[in-house]
Amino acid sequence: MGLARILRAVSELSDRHFNVLRVIERNSMRGSLTRVESVSRAMKLSEQYLAKLLSELHDASLVWSPAGRKSGYVLNYAGLDALALRAMLRRGIVASVGNVIGVGKESDVYAADTPEGERVSLKLYRAGRLSMTRYRRTRSLPSELGSYLAASTRFAANEVRALRVLYEAGLPVPFPVYRNRHAVVAQLIDGVPLVKVKSIPKPPELVLEELLKAVKDAHSAGIIHSDLSAYNVLVDAEGRSWIIDWPQWVRRDHPNVLFYLRRDVQNLIDFFKRRYHMDLPPSLIEEFLRSVTPT
Numbered sequence: 001m002g003l004a005r006i007l008r009a010v011s012e013l014s015d016r017h018f019n020v021l022r023v024i025e026r027n028s029m030r031g032s033l034t035r036v037e038s039v040s041r042a043m044k045l046s047e048q049y050l051a052k053l054l055s056e057l058h059d060a061s062l063v064w065s066p067a068g069r070k071s072g073y074v075l076n077y078a079g080l081d082a083l084a085l086r087a088m089l090r091r092g093i094v095a096s097v098g099n100v101i102g103v104g105k106e107s108d109v110y111a112a113d114t115p116e117g118e119r120v121s122l123k124l125y126r127a128g129r130l131s132m133t134r135y136r137r138t139r140s141l142p143s144e145l146g147s148y149l150a151a152s153t154r155f156a157a158n159e160v161r162a163l164r165v166l167y168e169a170g171l172p173v174p175f176p177v178y179r180n181r182h183a184v185v186a187q188l189i190d191g192v193p194l195v196k197v198k199s200i201p202k203p204p205e206l207v208l209e210e211l212l213k214a215v216k217d218a219h220s221a222g223i224i225h226s227d228l229s230a231y232n233v234l235v236d237a238e239g240r241s242w243i244i245d246w247p248q249w250v251r252r253d254h255p256n257v258l259f260y261l262r263r264d265v266q267n268l269i270d271f272f273k274r275r276y277h278m279d280l281p282p283s284l285i286e287e288f289l290r291s292v293t294p295t
């Protein structure tokens, strides 16, 4: 569903609707459905009135009733988006949301504007998106939807935790502005994914060197990207590389740290060899790993 519809729902629905939506959110995260009677008791409102609020949330597609309305409701991604966007609008983090600037397997990224008129990026996680259409068909109980919503929130929190440390350490990563639930607002990088760059305004050897230095500095700051590839590097007009997409980072003291580090660096080296026909010595990766983790 488009974000425009969700933003409209956010502006049109009342505080009461959102109080109900938060109850559904809490239950959904635990994997349980929310029925009219239970909210009615918790919120001390009549069942009739609650049935109306729930039905309006359902009409706005923010909740889903997988086994019919009587059996209860569960929050869906549109509902989670609505909760996060409402919080951001109210806190003055963003004033409006613009176009999609990136669609990944498990996230959608939008350009947004702050009240001060600054452009930022807004990343909305969608863990489990690929497997979720299946649930619609089978109408099976959505306890897994709940765990996906929770996973998306965890990814967003992980990403922001890494970005704070890395930005502080001076790495070329987007500045993390704010997180709410599964939504991350960060500095908008005016760049193109390295995989799509036609010509870099800098010798590719230099770009690779800078990236390897960034991997090394991130390691010094205690963080290994562990999904690093030319897809997760944005190159700006000056040829500066920015490393994005950090939800799956691991700590330096992770037992398999060398595996992740090696894979990250190998991805980069392989890309530069393939794309720019760079003649790199096979020993490069071992030398790099030795320089990062001297024994």
Ligand SMILES: Nc1ncnc2c1ncn2[C@@H]1O[C@H](COP(=O)(O)OP(=O)(O)OP(=O)(O)O)[C@@H](O)[C@H]1O
Pocket (backbone or CB within 6 Å): 101, 102, 103, 104, 105, 106, 107, 108, 109, 121, 123, 174, 186, 187, 188, 189, 190, 191, 193, 231, 232, 244, 245, 246
């Ligand atoms: N801070 C940012 N500034 C500019 N563009 C961004 C920013 N963050 C993400 N994007 C754009 O959105 C795309 C997807 O973002 P990102 O790589 O963070 O997540 P993802 O690839 O969807 O994650 P997944 O690995 O689940 O597919 C990027 O390729 C990039 O084009």
Ligand SMILES: [Mg+2]
Pocket (backbone or CB within 6 Å): 104, 231, 232, 245
């Ligand atoms: Mg990515």
